[in-house]
Amino acid sequence: MPPARGQEARSDAERRAARGHASSEVLRLASNPAIQHAIGALQARRLADAERIVRQHLSRSPRDVAALCLLGDLAVRAGVLSEAETLFRRALEQLPMFAEAQVNLARVLSQRDALPEAIGLLDDVLHDQPEHRHLQLLRLAWLGQLGDYETARDTYPELLERSPDWPEGWTAYAHLLGTLGDLPGAVTAYRRAIALAPHHGEAWWGLANLKVKVFEAADVEQLRALTNETGLDGERRSLLHFALAKALQDSRDYDSSYRHYVAANRLRKVLLPAPVDPxxxxxxxxxxxxxxxxxxxxxxxxxxxxxxxxxxxxxxxxxxxxxxxxxxxxxxxxxxxxxxxxxxxxxxxxxxxxxxxxxxxxxxxxxxxxxxxxxxxxxxxxxxxxxxxxxxxxxxxxxxxxxxxxxxxxxxxxxxxxxxxxxxxxxxxxxxxxxxxxxxxxxxxxxxxxxxxxxxxxxxxxxxxxxxxxxxxxxxxxxxxxxxxxxxxxxxxxxxxxxxxxxxxxxxxxxxxxxxxxxxxxxxxxxxxxxxxxxxxxxxxxxxxxxxxxxxxx
Known part of the structure; x- marks a missing residue:
């Protein structure tokens, strides 16, 4: 039986109070000198030092939520997901409404064959933070991984109506439409993202990755200008080169296309070097x-x-x-x-x-x-x-x-x-x-x-x-x-x-x-x-x- 309106309101109020308590408690805990020292080591990429400091602190204060979460983050970086899951769950035993631990646990679970539980954790956070659009995108991506494309497709229009000037949202929506075979819808959504953010390499590559001829002469000229700009990070520049190479390939300019494929791959190789263990x-x-x-x-x-x-x-x-x-x-x-x-x-x-x-x-x-x-x-x-x-x-x-x-x-x-x-x-x-x-x-x-x-x-x-x-x-x-x-x-x-x-x-x-x-x-x-x-x-x-x-x- 659904709760009465007053009960429902009190429940929401209690949730908000718990969130506030969790946030203030973590701020207090994170001010501990040992935790601050560990955070400094982490920022300096001295991961072994950070882990040693946090483990020593937890041996004295095993319920310190900030330390548990920090050690969980280190476990994620080391690829030890089982330990990370345990640590984030221990943190939530102390502060059940701590959103950061919930999101971190959800991310770990998404990599540990537990997407339904991961989505449930995000739902709990989004209940109190419905405007957190990046978590909304993450949730929709996980729904897609589970094959629930219909729910994702039905959710995007409302999300984008609230954030019509959000290029990342339009790009994610375009990815989904392409998956569902709605080619015109995907093209429209990608172009909406590009109009909002011309340097948005992921949207340009999304158009190219449809593997059909969608580029026009004006697109080629715009992409040429973008790839010649300074100040772009390697990831974005690589995506733009890949997109331009595909556009030139479609127009049968194979010489120029090849040169941009080479440029794209060189940039990508720097970003993602081959594994040490061949x-x-x-x-x-x-x-x-x-x-x-x-x-x-x-x-x-x-x-x-x-x-x-x-x-x-x-x-x-x-x-x-x-x-x-x-x-x-x-x-x-x-x-x-x-x-x-x-x-x-x-x-x-x-x-x-x-x-x-x-x-x-x-x-x-x-x-x-x-x-x-x-x-x-x-x-x-x-x-x-x-x-x-x-x-x-x-x-x-x-x-x-x-x-x-x-x-x-x-x-x-x-x-x-x-x-x-x-x-x-x-x-x-x-x-x-x-x-x-x-x-x-x-x-x-x-x-x-x-x-x-x-x-x-x-x-x-x-x-x-x-x-x-x-x-x-x-x-x-x-x-x-x-x-x-x-x-x-x-x-x-x-x-x-x-x-x-x-x-x-x-x-x-x-x-x-x-x-x-x-x-x-x-x-x-x-x-x-x-x-x-x-x-x-x-x-x-x-x-x-x-x-x-x-x-x-x-």
Whole structure:
């Protein structure tokens, strides 16, 4: 029964009073000299010193909310999310209405397969701070990650009506409309953001990333002027160069387009240097670790009559097309790219960090069968909130899961795995032309790109040798050449009956979040199959490097 109006009002008043108490209490606690000293160390990037100071203080004052939150922030920076979660929860035990701890805990939970709880925490904060528009955007983004696009779409107009001059809000709305296939609406929203903030690189790149010809001559001139301006930060300048390169590519000025792609990638590489631990080392370890003997139990497992279908491979490999084809089957639901397999790896690393510097996949060594089964169930539990139908199968299309195919075989032995593969030149050049919001640090340099592709091929070849038939390879060019033959073959390998709807995948109006969202809403088009050849006079270096690869279509 809903509360009476007076009860509801008192409840809100109590909430506001609690918020005020929390804020004043934290200000008082944060004035402690030890906390101030730790904050200074943190600002100076002396993270080890900051952690030591805070832990010493907490040994004397274990309920100090400011210290708990500061140590939680340090745990987040170190990537130890389980400890960060514990610390923020301890802070909230002391001050349940402390908004900063609620938001920080929500951010951690969003990375730890607990989006519904994270959204609930934001709802609690937004109840008292409804005008906090950045939290509103964060909440809508998380709803999208859960697949609740309808709620997000219905919420944006009201939010933007209150903040009509907010370019970030219009850009986020445009991203959502593009995901939902509303191309005219997305273009209009991006252009609204650009009109409000001409230097807003994310909106310009959003237009380019629609992968259709939307740029006009005036856009090219405006982008040229913007990229020549001084004072822009590297991130924004990189986005503007990527957008201008795409606009020039559309107008067939390939020479100028290439030069701006190079400028964009150089800037991005400075911002996101390649990881210190190269992918080769990880693949070497995986090849040694994942043997035929280790997969004996998995190889005896029967394919399940329900569960995940993993689509793995390099980004820009045609994986979204494969996903769209399969998601057009009556027994399969597409849930986009789920982060939970890499999360399980981080969870294992965190749980075993007291045993020394364990890396993947050695962190799996000695893990009992029961624990592996628990990890598999944890993955299924985390994926469940993303489901919007009761189909027996669902798709996880996170490309980088190719690195974890061995893990998938161990924790979900009945799962199906599809390797979406594309010819090296087309795939790598498409990666080089793409701005990625996060990850894929290797994509901004030809050497790093070829090395990533080489290691991907090595590991897939090894998995095929030690677990024959466990991974189904779908060659993108074969799908383009004879889609019905390849679709029938794929469905048969997956144990699914053929359905004509899979050939008419472009009629499926499901949300698509990847860069190929607009392309898979059209029938198969051969025109872009080898568009890298338009740049052949300038990318001989990449072609030479690809020639060093073996067993790969060029």
């Amino acid at each position: 992918i080769r080392a990880e693949v070497d370890r995986s090849i040694c670790f994942f043997t035929a003997e280790r997969f004996e139990t998995a190889s005896r497992a029967e394919e399940s009559s329900s569960g995940p279908i993993f689509i793995v491979g390099m980004p820009r490999s045609g994986s979204t097309l494969v996903e769209q084809i399969l998601a057009s089957h009556s027994l399969v639901e597409g849930t986009s790219e789920l982060p939970y397999i890499p999360m399980l790896v981080h969870r294992l690393m965190s749980e075993r960090r007291g045993e020394g510097a364990l890396r993947f996949p050695e962190v799996l060594d000695g893990v009992p069968t029961e624990k592996l089964a628990e990890l598999g169930q944890a993955y299924l539990d985390a994926a469940r909130p993303h489901r919007r139908s009761d189909t027996p199968f669902f798709i996880d299309k996170l490309p980088d899961n190719w690195r974890y195919v061995g893990l998938i075989r161990m924790i979900l032995p009945g799962a199906r795995i599809v390797d979406a593969r594309r010819g090296a030149m087309a795939c790598l050049w498409s990666n080089y032309r793409q701005w990625f919001a996060r990850g894929q640090e290797y994509s901004y340099d030809f050497d790093d790109l070829v090395e990533q592709y080489r290691q991907y091929l090595r590991l897939m070849a090894h998995m095929d040798a030690v677990a024959p038939g466990a991974v189904i390879t779908v060659q993108h060019e074969d799908v383009l050449d004879d889609s019905e033959r390849e679709v029938r073959r794929l469905l048969a390998r997956l144990g699914l009956p053929f359905e004509p709807s899979c050939l008419e995948f472009y009629r499926n109006n499901r949300p698509v979040r990847t860069a190929s969202a607009q392309q898979v809403r059209r029938p198969i088009d051969q025109s872009t199959r080898e568009d890298w050849k338009n740049f052949r006079p300038w990318i001989g270096e990449l072609e030479d490097k690809v020639a060093s690869l073996t067993n790969v279509r060029r």
